[in-house]
Amino acid sequence: MESLDSSAIPWRLAAAALVLDERRRNPSAAIDRATARSILKRFGFLYPATIANLPADLRPRGGEMPLGITHGAIAPIGGTRVEVANLGCAACHAGVTYDETGGPRPDRAWLGTPNSSIDLEAYTQAIFDATRRHIGSEELLTTAATLYPEMGWRERQSLRWLVIPLAKRRLAALEGQPRPLPFPNGSPGSTNGVAALKHALGAPLAEGGPGDDGIVSVPELGRREWRSALLADGAYALPGVKPGATVEADLTAERLRELAAITSFFTVPSMGVHPDRAQQRIGDAEAVFAWLRTYRPQPFPGAIDHGAARRGAAVYRAQCAACHGDYAMNESAAPQLVRFPNWIGDVGTDPLRARLFDAELRKAVGNTGYRKLIAVKAGRGYAAPPLAGLWSSAPYLHNGSVTSLGALLDPTQRQARFLVGGHALDFESVGLRLGPAGAYPDGYRPFSTPQWTDTTQPGRGNGGHLFGAGLTAADRQALIEFLKRL
């Protein structure tokens, strides 16, 4: 109920509004769930037929909800009933798999891979626009009833007498505003957790909101349990751990519990949960970390030149391992991380996101019940992340500003403007498959609506991290072959 003020939505009403809005554009669109589904897919939500790495003892949920949407019925006041939906972890932390040529398989998802197409800005805006347009019309309720014939009398009455009046009141408060949120809410594959957290905790937003654009691209979750501080800038450190403390396979249960406690706090910005209640979910986050210990990212589905990968391992050891960690090589399976330095510093990448985790936000986090669970340390630059599952997680850097590993390692190849969302991968440069000028190749049909990334915009800069720039072309290619195996 509480998160209805922020992230959650009365699902059936919102779906009805989206479908009615679709009919304005396309009068022949049917009022059915297939239409609702096709609209939601455009925002990068997935309806996979299979989840390739679902643990054997779990059964797929199925049903009409996209992957990662959590939902259930609430009774805001006695005798009412409303079906409510919110973003769960897998909306952002499960992505598509790829075939051996880099073609995306939205029908086959992988938990732990970033959803590099999820576009919460477009999703929020579409629900806002559609609700505003249709809230006053009787058709909204009849459409909801057509879409959800199983909806009972109680929910229909709850929507009519409780939810619609509340929504009208909220929309009246936003009268004349073009957007429902004061801050930019990300772009495909990137979300704005810092601004969402400020919003949730009542901390001031940069320039009142529009300037709080410190977006972060959703990370791959592989080997994140080796970190001693979470977030792109390592702002959430484990209490009592020295910054930059090297982790060697000493992942004690105690450490995992502490990481889980920090992770439970992520439900505050991403789901609109109150910090006091978020703490009650630490046990669930512990279960997530127990799973992450056994988790393996998707193996690279294309060809790997193993001779080159061996040479690349040596280049990696010399040029990258000091910050990104040491691997034990293994001919058959993926190289194993054996030491992770938790390096944090300034490598010249776009500073905006790190800067926006400011003193006011530090104080606001410290004023929640998480004071003893999170040692907030901002202002140190960015953390060198574990590189597990790297090949599937383009675009790169914390802000998703670099299209491929080839372009990361050879800055002359970095593109100023490019599309992201519903993309295919290119296995040569290992990154987004793009045509000239950053558009998709002719004839490619993205599975979700892409948006342009313009790296000249604040927060989107693609400079810095010049490691690898001095390598010969052969060494660079060998390094990329090695990175495919992580």
Ligand code: HEC
């Ligand atoms: C709205 C999309 C979204 C949702 C929902 C979401 N996350 Fe995340 N997650 C992110 C982004 C983006 C980051 C990186 C944030 C940053 O670095 O500032 C992140 C970071 C993380 C990290 C830390 C990775 C690291 O190395 O710092 C963990 C662990 C994690 N999420 C787990 C979860 C779990 C568990 C849930 C469900 C309770 C969840 N996330 C829900 C988008 C999301």
Ligand code: HEC
């Ligand atoms: C001095 C420390 C340091 C060295 C050396 C270093 N990196 Fe990094 N690396 C970082 C930091 C810090 C980041 C995060 C920067 C950001 O996101 O703004 C990063 C980010 C990355 C990313 C982006 C990860 C993602 O998920 O988007 C890749 C890929 C990467 N490094 C590869 C390499 C390779 C390959 C080398 C060796 C040629 C290397 N790095 C050398 C510190 C380092």
